[in-house]
Structure formats: structure tokens, C-alpha cells
Amino acid sequence: xAAYRLEMRDIQKExxxxxxxxxxxxxVEPGKIxxxxxxxxxxxxxxxxxxxxxxVIHNTGGFSGEILMDGNPVRISSPQxxxxxxxxxxxQEFMLLPGFSIAENIKLNxxxxxxxxxxxxxxxxxxxxxxxxxxxxxxxxxxxxxxxxLDEMLPVAGLPVGYMQFVxxxxxxxxxxxxxxxxxxxxxxxxxxxxxxxLATMRRLAxxxxxxxFITHRLDEVLAVSEDITVLRDGEQVATLKTGEAxxxxxxxxxxxRKLEAVGCDACAPSPKGDKTLLKIEDLRVDMPxxxxxxxxxxxxxxxxLGVGGLAGHGKIGxxxxxxxxxxxxxxxxxxxxxxxxNNALEALRSGMAFxxxxxxxxxxxxDESIETNMTVTAMQCQEKFxxxxxxxxxxxxxxxxxxxxxxxxxxxxxxxxxxxxRRLSGGNQQKVCIAKAIxxxxxxxxxxxxxxxxxxxxxxxxxxxxxxxxxxxxxTVVITSSELAELRSICDRIAIIxxxxxxxxxxxxxxxxDFGLLMAGEMSHSRKEAS
Amino acid sequence: MTSAQETRTTQNAVPPIPPAKKKxxxxxxxxxxxxxxxxxxxxxIGAYYSGLSLPFLLNEIVVRxxxxxxxxxxxxxxxxxxMGLNFGIVLGAMAGQFAYFATVNWQIAGLWGFTLxxxxxxxxxxxxxxxTGKLFNSAKGKEMITGIILGFFANGVYQLxxxxxxGNLIPIRVPExxxxxxxxxxxxxxxxxxxxxxxxxxxxxxxxxxxxMPIVVPVVTxxxxxxxxxxxxxxxxxxxxxxxRATGQNRHIAEVSGIxxxxxxxxxxxxxxxxxxxxxxxxxxxxxxxxTYGAHVQVGTFAVAAIxxxxxxxxxxxxxxxxxxxxxxHTMFIVSPLAGKNLLGNxxxxxxxxxxxxxxxxxxxxxxxxxQGKAKRKT
Ligand SMILES: Nc1ncnc2c1ncn2[C@@H]1O[C@H](COP(=O)(O)OP(=O)(O)OP(=O)(O)O)[C@@H](O)[C@H]1O
Ligand SMILES: [Mg+2]
Numbered sequence: 001x002a003a004y005r006l007e008m009r010d011i012q013k014e015x016x017x018x019x020x021x022x023x024x025x026x027x028v029e030p031g032k033i034x035x036x037x038x039x040x041x042x043x044x045x046x047x048x049x050x051x052x053x054x055x056v057i058h059n060t061g062g063f064s065g066e067i068l069m070d071g072n073p074v075r076i077s078s079p080q081x082x083x084x085x086x087x088x089x090x091x092q093e094f095m096l097l098p099g100f101s102i103a104e105n106i107k108l109n110x111x112x113x114x115x116x117x118x119x120x121x122x123x124x125x126x127x128x129x130x131x132x133x134x135x136x137x138x139x140x141x142x143x144x145x146x147x148x149x150l151d152e153m154l155p156v157a158g159l160p161v162g163y164m165q166f167v168x169x170x171x172x173x174x175x176x177x178x179x180x181x182x183x184x185x186x187x188x189x190x191x192x193x194x195x196x197x198x199l200a201t202m203r204r205l206a207x208x209x210x211x212x213x214f215i216t217h218r219l220d221e222v223l224a225v226s227e228d229i230t231v232l233r234d235g236e237q238v239a240t241l242k243t244g245e246a247x248x249x250x251x252x253x254x255x256x257x258r259k260l261e262a263v264g265c266d267a268c269a270p271s272p273k274g275d276k277t278l279l280k281i282e283d284l285r286v287d288m289p290x291x292x293x294x295x296x297x298x299x300x301x302x303x304x305x306l307g308v309g310g311l312a313g314h315g316k317i318g319x320x321x322x323x324x325x326x327x328x329x330x331x332x333x334x335x336x337x338x339x340x341x342x343n344n345a346l347e348a349l350r351s352g353m354a355f356x357x358x359x360x361x362x363x364x365x366x367x368d369e370s371i372e373t374n375m376t377v378t379a380m381q382c383q384e385k386f387x388x389x390x391x392x393x394x395x396x397x398x399x400x401x402x403x404x405x406x407x408x409x410x411x412x413x414x415x416x417x418x419x420x421x422x423r424r425l426s427g428g429n430q431q432k433v434c435i436a437k438a439i440x441x442x443x444x445x446x447x448x449x450x451x452x453x454x455x456x457x458x459x460x461x462x463x464x465x466x467x468x469x470x471x472x473x474x475x476x477t478v479v480i481t482s483s484e485l486a487e488l489r490s491i492c493d494r495i496a497i498i499x500x501x502x503x504x505x506x507x508x509x510x511x512x513x514x515d516f517g518l519l520m521a522g523e524m525s526h527s528r529k530e531a532s
Numbered sequence: 533m534t535s536a537q538e539t540r541t542t543q544n545a546v547p548p549i550p551p552a553k554k555k556x557x558x559x560x561x562x563x564x565x566x567x568x569x570x571x572x573x574x575x576x577i578g579a580y581y582s583g584l585s586l587p588f589l590l591n592e593i594v595v596r597x598x599x600x601x602x603x604x605x606x607x608x609x610x611x612x613x614x615m616g617l618n619f620g621i622v623l624g625a626m627a628g629q630f631a632y633f634a635t636v637n638w639q640i641a642g643l644w645g646f647t648l649x650x651x652x653x654x655x656x657x658x659x660x661x662x663x664t665g666k667l668f669n670s671a672k673g674k675e676m677i678t679g680i681i682l683g684f685f686a687n688g689v690y691q692l693x694x695x696x697x698x699g700n701l702i703p704i705r706v707p708e709x710x711x712x713x714x715x716x717x718x719x720x721x722x723x724x725x726x727x728x729x730x731x732x733x734x735x736x737x738x739x740x741x742x743x744x745m746p747i748v749v750p751v752v753t754x755x756x757x758x759x760x761x762x763x764x765x766x767x768x769x770x771x772x773x774x775x776x777r778a779t780g781q782n783r784h785i786a787e788v789s790g791i792x793x794x795x796x797x798x799x800x801x802x803x804x805x806x807x808x809x810x811x812x813x814x815x816x817x818x819x820x821x822x823x824t825y826g827a828h829v830q831v832g833t834f835a836v837a838a839i840x841x842x843x844x845x846x847x848x849x850x851x852x853x854x855x856x857x858x859x860x861x862h863t864m865f866i867v868s869p870l871a872g873k874n875l876l877g878n879x880x881x882x883x884x885x886x887x888x889x890x891x892x893x894x895x896x897x898x899x900x901x902x903x904q905g906k907a908k909r910k911t
Contacts, residue, residue, distance in 0.1 A: 055787060080790040095788055097781045108778060109789045113771050125772040 004071070005030040005211040006051075006180055011065035013046055013057070013235075015424065018416060020046050021063070022235045028180070028228070033202060033212045035222040038232035039255050039456040040428025041414035044215045045092050047232075048182045051213075052082045052089045069180075086179035088172040090186050092215075092427045092454075094164050098157035103131075103138040105156055106171045112137065141170035146197050160290035161189040161359050162312055169198065173205065181205065182213045185427065187221060188454035189358070191312040191483040199225050217428070217456050219248045231255055256458045278302040278445060278477050279323075284331035285501075286315070286322030293318040293329075294501030300445065300479055305471050307492035307509070308481040311520055315501035316481050317358055320447035324348045324355040335445070349382045354443035356435050358450040358481070365422050365430060365437075372404035372418040374433050379440045407436040412462050428455050435463060439470065446470070449481045464491055485516060499525060568843040568856055575863045582870035587745040589866065596862035597855075598731065598753040599818045603835045604842075604854045605760055606807035609767075610675075611849040613800035614780030617836045617897075619679030620664040620801065623686050624808025625828035627657035631813065632822060633698070636721060637705055646729035646817055653809040660686075661805030665798030672783070676846070676898065683832055694824060717824045727820035730756065753814065760807070761851050776800055780847070808835075837861060837890040840897045864889065 006028040013021040021043045028034045036044050049056060050063050053076040057063060067074055069085060076082050082089070096105050112134050113119075113127035138152040145166050156164060165186060172181055183202070187195040195218070202225055206212055214226060222229060222243075229246055231239045231254040239254050279300040286293035293315040300306055310316040322329035325345035333340040341347050348355075365374055379385040386400050387393040404418035411432045415425055422430055431454055438446060448467065452460045468491050470476040482488050488495050489509040497504045497519035505519045518524065562569065579589060603621070610618040631653035635645045664682060671678040698704055699715035711718055731750035739746040767773045778786040779796045787793045812831060816822050839849060842857020864886060872882020 052788075055784075078790075079788045080792070083790045091788070095785045097778060097785055099781050100778070104774070109775070109786075109791050111771050111774055118766070119770070125775075126767075126770045128766075128769055129771065129774060 004028060005069065006213075007066075007068040008047070008051065009066040009068070011047060011050060011063060011067075013043075013050060013063040015046075015060055020235045021050075023065075024230075024232065024235075024237045026230055026240070028211045028213065030179075030211055031206050031209045032228065033206050033214055033226040035214045035216070035226035035229045036232065037216070037219065037222055037229060037251055037255055039234075039414075040432070040459055041234075041426040042232040042255070043235040044232060045184055045426060048089065048184050048213065048215065051076065051180075052087060052182060053078045053080075055079075083175075086177045087182065088175050088178040088180070089182040090165075090168045090172055090184060092184040092188075094161075094168065096156045096164055096167060099155065101153050101155055102142075102150070102159075102167050102170075103135050103152040105167060106138040106141060106152075106174055107134045108171070110175065137174055138170065141174040142166070144173060145170055145201060158289050160288070160317065162191065162194055163290060165189050166194075166198075169201070173201070178210055180211045180213065182215075184215045185217065185454055186214075187216055187218060189450075194312055195221065217454060217460075219251050219457065222246075222251065223248065233257055252457045255456065276302045278336060280332075280334040281319075281323065282332040282334070284319065284322055284329060284333070286318040286327050286329040288315075288318040288321050288327040291315050291318040291321075292501050293322055293498075296331075296498070296501065296503055298496060298503050300477060303471070303475055303477055304493045305467070305478045305480065305491055307488035307495035308479060308498060309483070309485055309488050309495055309516075309520070310498035310504070312483065314498050316498040317449060318501070319498070320355055320449050320479065320481055321357070324353060324447060326355070326357070346382065349378065349441065352444040354438040354441040354446045356438045356446070356448045356451060358453065365433060367423040368421055370419045370421055371408070371413070371415060371425070371433055372400050374422055375404055375407055375436045375440050376400050378437060379442075383441065385440075403440065407439070410462075410466060411436055412459055428459065431455060432459065432463070435466075439466075442474075443476060445477045445479070447479045447481070450483065451480060452482070452484070452487060467491065565843055567841065568853075568860060571841050571860045571864070575860055575867065578864060578867035578871040581874050582867040583874055584867065584870060585743070585745070587740050587743045587747060589863075590740075590747050591745070592866045593859065593863060594747060594749055595818070596865070597858055598750050598757065599815050600811075600835075600838065600862060601757045601855060601858045602760060602811035602814050603808055603831060604811075604838045604858045605757075605764065605851065606804050606811050607835055607839050607844075608764060608849045608851065608854060609776060609800045609803045609807075611839075611844065611847065612768075612773075612780050613776045613797055614783065614847065615668060615797060615800060616676040616846045617679075617839070617894075618801065618804050619676060619683055619832040619836065620661075620668075621804060621808035621811075621835060622683040622828050622832045623660040623664055624657050624805035625812035625831040626686060626690050627653045627660050627805065628809040628812035628816070629822060629824075629828060630656055631809070632723060632726075632816060633694075633709070633717070633721065636709065636723065636725070639706065639725065641725035643729050643733065645726045646813070649726070649813050650810055653813060654806060657806040657809035658802055661802035662798060664805060665801035668801060669794050669797055679832070687829065690828075691825060719824055721822045721824050723816055723819070723821050726817050729817045730814060731818055753818075756814070761855075764851055772799075833890060833894065834861070837893050840893045841889075845900070846897060861890075 004027045008024065008026050011021055011024045012019070024043070024047055026034065036047065038044050051067065055078070058077060067076060074085060076085065097108065100108070112130040113124070114130050116126070116128050119126040135152055142148070142150055142152060147166055147170070150163060156167065159167070169186060172178065187198060190198060199221060202212055202214065214222070216222060223246060227243055229241055229243060229251065230237060231251060233255060277299045281296060281298045284293055284296045290313055296315070296319060308316045308319060318327065321327045323333060325343050325348050329342045331342065333342060335351055335353070340351060366377065376386045380387060380395065384393070386396050386403070388396045401418060407413070408415065408418060413429050413432045413436070415429060422433055425433065435451065438448070451463050451467065455463060464487065467478055467480065471478050480488065480492065492509050494506050495509055496506045497516065499520065499522040504522060504524055507515055507519065606621055606624065607618055610616065628649070631649045634652055635649045640648055664679070667682060668675045668678060695716045698717045699710045704710055709717055709721055730753050733752040736749045736751050737746040738749060775786070775791050775796050778789070778791055779793050783793050808831070812828065816827065838857040838861035839854050840857065841861050842853035842855070844850070844853040844857065868882035868886045869879045870882065872885060873879045
């Protein structure tokens with residue numbers, strides 16, 4: 001009778017009187033991949049947190065409903081319970097200890113030990129760590145993910161986000177008795193090629209009999225790997241279907257509850273692009289691990305939308321991080337004719353630039369402050385906006401509130417109001433707050449890295465449209481870094497392709513796929529080298 | 533599939549990160565050890581102006597290292613477990629002192645008395661540590677201030693017991709321990725019977741050429757301290773040590789990975805309290821008498837100041853820092869009154885400087901911690 005590895009029956013959950021799951025039931029078969037899709041804030045992470053016994057669930061009044069594994073009811077009241085039952089989870093936010101090495105993180109709380117004299121007397125907790133064995137296992141797990149060049153003894157702090165994600169996945173596949181694996185938006189921070197590796201790994205794990213619960217906003221991934229799909233909308237289970245019955249547009253429609261238009265600039269006026277160079281980057285070198293920039297020259301014209309693309313690891317992410325002073329950089333920046341000091345984040349912000357980092361959780365937000373505070377705090381500090389002068393400067397509550405409400409509307413942030421603290425938002429909505437924060441600075445030049453990562457299909461269009469509107473209506477120059485070429489081509493005026501830390505070439509958005517492919521693979525530099 | 537995607541998938545999925553260059557940088561080493569270096573300079577200047585002879589100074593240093601290191605080392609585990617400086621070790625010191633009252637009362641002398649004192653203090657210290665840990669768990673993030681206040685509160689209870697219950701509810705056989713009225717412990721309790729119980733087991737005299745005064749080394753006491761260091765080092769390399777460190781880095785992530793964070797934190801405090809009890813016992817056997825109502829009061833602040841001077845912080849500490857800190861802090865103790873007198877003609881100035889440094893160092897460390905915590909939340 002136990003045909004299902006996992007059943008969750010009529011799960012309901014309230015957060016402070018706000019019903020975020022209204023009776024969701026799922027059934028997962030052994031060795032199958034089960035996808036859960038839904039808009040930002042639909043309740044996907046909450047459902048998975050319940051399954052994993054996360055403290056946040058039990059500190060906020062628990063949940064109602066039943067969980068069965070292999071036909072038997074189980075009680076999961078802590079992550080330890082979940083781990084004991086063979087449930088593994090890759091959380092939407094990173095769960096890695098920055099001061100530990102990769103191997104220590106992979107083996108966290110599952111360390112390999114050997115007995116010693118003391119442990120024979122006082123118990124197994126005092127067994128010695130077998131570091132070589134831990135390294136070996138970690139090595140194996142990393143190799144399985146195609147990360148054979150990543151040193152398992154590196155500390156996690158300072159790794160690029162893509163690697164951190166793989167380390168988390170390595171940790172889960174290293175667990176031998178895992179029967180159910182929860183992956184909450186594992187591909188959000190990965191590039192397409194990295195995501196391919198992950199999807200292949202997932203298929204292999206499923207083949208070995210592990211049931212996988214998969215959450216993603218990339219609907220083509222859902223169709224590519226999963227057998228069953230459940231769609232959530234505002235905590236309600238609107239549909240559960242087989243992959244055969246689904247298509248990207250059908251799923252998107254179910255998620256949002258209306259038909260979606262295609263993402264892109266809807267035949268709007270051309271960008272107010274001039275020939276004036278706004279920012280001149282000369283011989284920029286940025287020391288960002290895994291995304292090094294090695295001598296880049298690039299001109300950003302006033303009023304354009306410039307796309308920056310390229311394969312992972314070739315340094316496209318490093319550019320904005322270097323220009324905005326987030327990572328150590330060398331070289332020369334000339335903004336509007338004036339040279340700009342490097343490695344000085346505050347000066348960069350003051351000179352009218354803003355940055356939406358690809359690492360939202362790490363550098364973006366004050367998690368225990370309200371949405372409105374988060375949106376305005378940088379503007380208050382760097383530009384003295386939203387302040388009232390009365391001898392001393394006081395925060396102007398009214399102006400802040402008006403601005404926050406406008407941003408919440410413009411970006412469709414799903415929240416209970418501008419006072420809600422950011423920690424209580426869903427992951428995707430937190431990212432929207434990050435974007436709002438950068439826009440609040442009213443920059444002349446905005447750098448946006450991976451703006452649609454982890455954002456649902458409906459909101460994706462909103463975010464891209466907003467960037468276009470900023471450009472058209474307010475004349476903001478936009479530099480957008482993205483791993484999704486399609487996204488760049490839909491809104492950019494020019495697309496710069498980075499290869500090996502240098503500019504490989506600049507193409508118009510309507511250039512052919514072949515041209516983009518050649519640049520990304522570094523064919524130009526190769527042929528140049530051959531010629532010389 | 534378009535050709536763009538094709539070329540993309542033929543690429544290596546994840547390019548290598550070149551290993552970070554590890555080379556010794558003098559400037560970096562100096563910067564990260566600026567606190568102990570600063571105090572080293574002060575100690576050297578102080579020693580020079582104190583006019584003390586080197587053999588005398590060395591003797592004093594050896595005595596004080598033997599006396600205090602244990603107490604300072606007892607602070608390390610809570611720091612690693614993310615609970616900051618454990619001012620609650622005052623309770624450990626009390627446990628040690630209670631145990632002394634018992635053994636003095638039974639008039640058990642020498643090494644046997646000392647050992648029994650250690651054994652008796654153990655269950656008491658475990659209990660006190662458990663209580664402290666429980667309390668700290670309900671005041672997460674505010675362990676240090678809670679510890680300081682707890683010390684004051686415990687001192688009150690301690691005084692109550694020793695002033696009213698001793699000789700009253702708790703029978704005391706040795707009349708010299710009591711105030712003439714018949715109940716309440718005297719201001720000082722004589723520990724003559726266990727004086728140097730550990731230190732005198734084996735003393736080695738190292739003579740310095742050109743000086744009559746040899747350096748006397750209490751080998752066994754130092755060996756016990758060495759053993760503790762080895763034990764601590766061993767502990768860091770076990771599963772339990774890893775759990776301490778994981779909890780210290782991020783409670784939430786440790787909890788999510790299945791570590792029972794609350795238990796680990798209580799355990800860290802129990803370890804610390806027991807070590808503090810034994811540390812206090814070692815300290816007192818060297819002194820030879822106990823200031824009943826004062827011996828424990830400064831234990832927390834002095835140990836904390838010492839470990840901070842050694843370069844530890846609220847969230848990072850090593851055995852080396854604990855030992856270095858003990859050395860520097862107590863060298864300052866020895867030389868500052870005389871240096872103050874010789875330099876400024878006033879003993880008080882040296883005293884003042886010492887007290888100022890003790891509390892100043894703690895204050896600065898706490899302020900830095902609060903400030904860093906804020907900066908961390910901001911970024
Ligand atoms: N700790 C919390 N306290 C209060 N409310 C919360 C908390 N966490 C989430 N919520 C609310 O629960 C709802 C569902 O959030 P959840 O994180 O499950 O969304 P999600 O489907 O994972 O979205 P996303 O795609 O953005 O990650 C949201 O409305 C959110 O505001
Ligand atoms: Mg989520």
C-alpha cells in the first residue's frame with residue numbers, strides 16, 4: 001500500500017494570523033521528481049520548511065495537517081527529526097558556515113570520526129575528527145557535480161554564490177541514507193550550464209531511488225525533469241498535474257491566474273541614447289574569487305541599456321562588484337570626465353551610481369528592519385534624502401511611507417504593508433526590496449546583476465519593464481549583468497560579452513546566436529592569437 | 533538548440549578558482565597582533581623602570597602563570613561557542629571555594645585534601661554551570677551582561693549562605709573558621725593545611741649564572757596546565773569541538789543541520805565553570821588562605837582582561853592567546869606599582885594604571901563587539 005514515499009495531507013499554516021498555506025496535499029513516489037511552482041510568496045518555501053521541521057515553523061505556532069512517509073504518519077518537529085527520517089534540504093538561502101572549509105561544511109554534523117581513549121570513556125561525541133576521510137568524501141561529492149577543480153579545503157567565505165550552491169548540493173548528495181531531497185530554488189543562482197549539470201545530477205539521484213521535491217521559477221526546468229507538478233497560488237493548491245499535461249504557458253497562467261504577455265520592451269520609444277561616454281572603464285582588474293576581471297576596457301554611453309553577458313567564471317559578475325567597490329580592484333574609472341577612486345563604495349554611491357548585487361542575502365538587506373527602512377536607509381545616509389531639518393536631521397516618516405507604498409505597488413511586492421520586517425517576506429519578495437533600494441537612490445547609472453534571479457515569471461516582466469521605464473522616462477543609464485542571454489536581448493541596446501576577464505566584443509541585441517556563441521567561447525581572442 | 537547554447541554546454545561547467553596565495557606578510561601579522569604587541573611594549577618599559585632584577589621578575593612571573601593560567605583558559609570554550617566572555621566563571625570560583633570549606637572543615641590536608649577539593653567542586657560546578665547555561669539560553673545574544681549580573685546575584689546568595697547558614701544550618705567543626713558569635717564564616721579562611729599542596733610536589737630550581745637567586749619552577753602545577761592545554765587542543769579536534777565551533781559561527785545554521793544548539797551551549801558553560809572551579813582551587817592552594825567574601829569577586833574581570841590582552845576577542849580565542857594574555861597581564865601587575873613610583877614618584881599612579889587597563893580593556897572589547905555586531909547586520 002505504501003506506494004508513496006511521502007504524503008503531505010491538508011497542510012495549513014498561519015503566520016501571525018496570515019494564512020499562507022490553505023490546505024495543500026502532495027504525494028511523492030519513490031524515485032520521482034516532484035515540482036512545486038508558484039509566484040513569489042505563494043507558500044512554496046513554507047511548505048518545505050514544514051517538511052524539514054524548521055524552527056521558524058514551530059516558533060510561530062506550528063502547522064496543521066498530516067505527514068506520512070512510506071505510509072506511516074511521522075512527526076517532524078526539528079531538522080534533526082527530518083534528517084533522521086532521511087530528508088535532506090537545500091534551503092533557498094545559504095546554510096553554510098563561512099568560517100568553515102568546504103569539506104567541514106559538507107560534513108557538518110555528520111563528521112567522520114574515529115574512537116580514541118577519551119571517547120571510549122566518555123562517549124562518541126569525543127571521538128576525533130578524521131579530516132582526511134572527510135576530505136575524501138567531500139572530494140567525491142564535489143567530483144560528482146563536476147567540480148573537480150574546486151579545492152575542498154577552501155573556506156566558504158568569499159566563494160561566489162554559484163559555488164556555494166554546489167557546495168550545498170554536494171552536502172546533500174553526500175548523505176547516504178537520504179530518501180527525500182528538497183531543493184528550494186537551487187538553480188536560481190546558477191548559470192544555464194551550471195543548472196544543466198544540476199538537472200542531470202537530479203535525474204541520476206532519482207534513478208537511484210531518491211524522491212526529489214524541486215522548486216524553481218524556471219518553468220522549462222520543471223518540464224524537463226519532473227513527473228508531477230503542483231501549482232500554488234496565495235497558499236492555495238490550484239492544480240496538480242502530470243508533466244505531459246503541462247506547458248510553460250499553461251503553468252504560468254495557473255500560477256498567476258491570468259494570461260501573461262511575453263517579457264520584453266513593448267514597442268516603446270528607443271532609449272535616449274547619446275554618443276557621450278558616461279563611464280569609461282580602463283584596464284579594470286578585480287580580485288573576486290571565481291569571477292576575476294583581468295584588464296577590461298569598456299565604455300558605457302549615457303542613456304543606454306548595456307547588457308553584460310558571458311559564461312560563468314569569466315568575470316562578468318566581477319565588473320560591477322569592482323566598479324562599486326565591493327571587491328578589491330585596480331585600474332581607472334572615469335565617470336563623466338572625472339576620475340573616480342576605486343575600492344570606495346561610499347564614494348561610488350555618492351557619485352550617482354547604484355548597484356543591485358547578485359548576492360541579495362549577503363550584502364542587500366537589514367533582515368530585522370521594515371521594508372520601508374530597508375528601501376530608504378542608503379538614500380538617507382549617502383544622499384540625505386527623506387530627512388527633515390529641524391536643528392538636527394529627523395527621518396521624514398511621511399515621505400518614507402509614500403515612497404515605500406509606491407515602490408511596493410510598482411514592483412508588486414507581496415507583503416502585509418511597508419512596516420513588515422523583511423525577514424518575513426518570501427525570498428523573491430526580498431529581492432524586489434533590494435531592487436527598490438537601489439532605485440530609491442535615483443542614480444544616473446545603475447548596475448544590476450542578475451535582476452530576475454529567483455523571481456517568478458510574472459514579476460520578471462515587472463522588473464525588466466521597470467528597468468526600461470527608468471531608462472526611458474528618467475534617463476537612467478543601466479548596466480545589466482545576466483546569465484540569461486534572452487533577457488539581455490529583450491531590453492538592451494548593446495550587449496558586451498566578457499571572456500576570460502576581458503571584453504571579447506560588443507554586439508547588437510539582434511545579432512545572431514552564432515555570433516554570441518562565438519564570442520562567449522572566446523573565438524575572437526583565439527583567432528587573434530593565431531593570427532599574431 | 534541554438535549554436536550559442538551548444539558552445540555554452542561544451543564549456544567546462546565551472547572554471548577553477550586558483551588557490552589563494554599564502555605568504556607571510558609582516559604588516560598583516562603586526563596588525564592582527566596589535567593588542568598583545570602594545571601591551572608587550574608597556575610591560576618591557578614597565579619592567580625597565582620598575583628597577584626589579586630579572587631573576588626576581590622571572591620568579592614572580594612563573595608563580596603567577598602557574599596560579600592564573602587555568603582560570604584564563606577556562607574562558608576559551610564559551611568564546612568558541614559564540615557566547616562571548618563568560619563572566620559566569622565567578623560561579624565556578626564559588627564552587628571551588630565551597631569545596632575548600634568542606635575539606636578545611638574535615639581538616640583533610642596535603643595533596644589528598646587538594647584532590648578531594650577538586651572532586652567535591654566538580655558536581656557543584658556542573659550544577660552551577662547548568663543553571664548558568666539555562667539562563668544564558670533564555671538571554672541569547674546578551675550572555676555577557678547576563679553573566680555579569682548573575683555574578684552579582686550569586687555573590688548575594690553566597691554571602692547569605694556563608695554569613696548565616698554556616699555554623700547554623702551547616703555544622704562547622706573547626707571553630708577557627710567561624711566568627712566568634714558562633715555562626716558565619718570569618719573574613720579569611722586559613723588554607724595552611726593545603727598550602728602549596730600541588731606546587732610543592734616537585735619544585736625545580738634553575739640557577740641563573742651571575743645571580744644568587746634561582747628560579748623556582750613548580751613543575752607539577754605547570755604540568756597540570758600543560759595537560760589542560762593538550763586536553764583543550766584535543767577537544768577542538770573532536771566532534772564535540774566541531775559542534776562548539778559551528779554553534780559559535782551561526783546558531784541558526786547549526787540548528788538546521790541538526791546540532792542541538794541549546795544543549796551545546798549549556799555544555800560549553802558547564803565545561804567553563806568546572807575549569808574555573810579547578811582554576812580557583814589551584815589559585816588558592818598557592819595563596820594559602822582565602823578571603824572568604826572577596827576571593828571570587830575579581831576572578832571574572834581579571835581572567836577576561838587577561839585573555840583580551842592576549843589578543844583574543846569576544847568571538848575568537850586560542851590557547852596561545854590565553855597564555856600570552858596571562859603572561860602580559862600579570863607582568864603588568866608586578867611591575868606597574870614600582871614603575872609608577874620610580875617614574876612619577878607615586879605608587880598609586882601605577883595601581884591606577886593597572887586598574888584602568890583592566891577595565892579599559894574589557895570596555896573597549898565590549899564596545900568593539902557591539903560595533904562589529906552592528907556593522908555585520910548592516911552589510
Ligand atoms: N518568518 C515568517 N514570518 C511571517 N510571515 C512569513 C515568514 N516567512 C514567510 N512568510 C510569509 O509567508 C508567505 C509565503 O512565503 P514563502 O516563503 O513560502 O513563499 P515562496 O513561495 O517560497 O516565495 P519565493 O518564490 O519568493 O521564495 C509570504 O506571504 C510571506 O510573507
Ligand atoms: Mg521561497
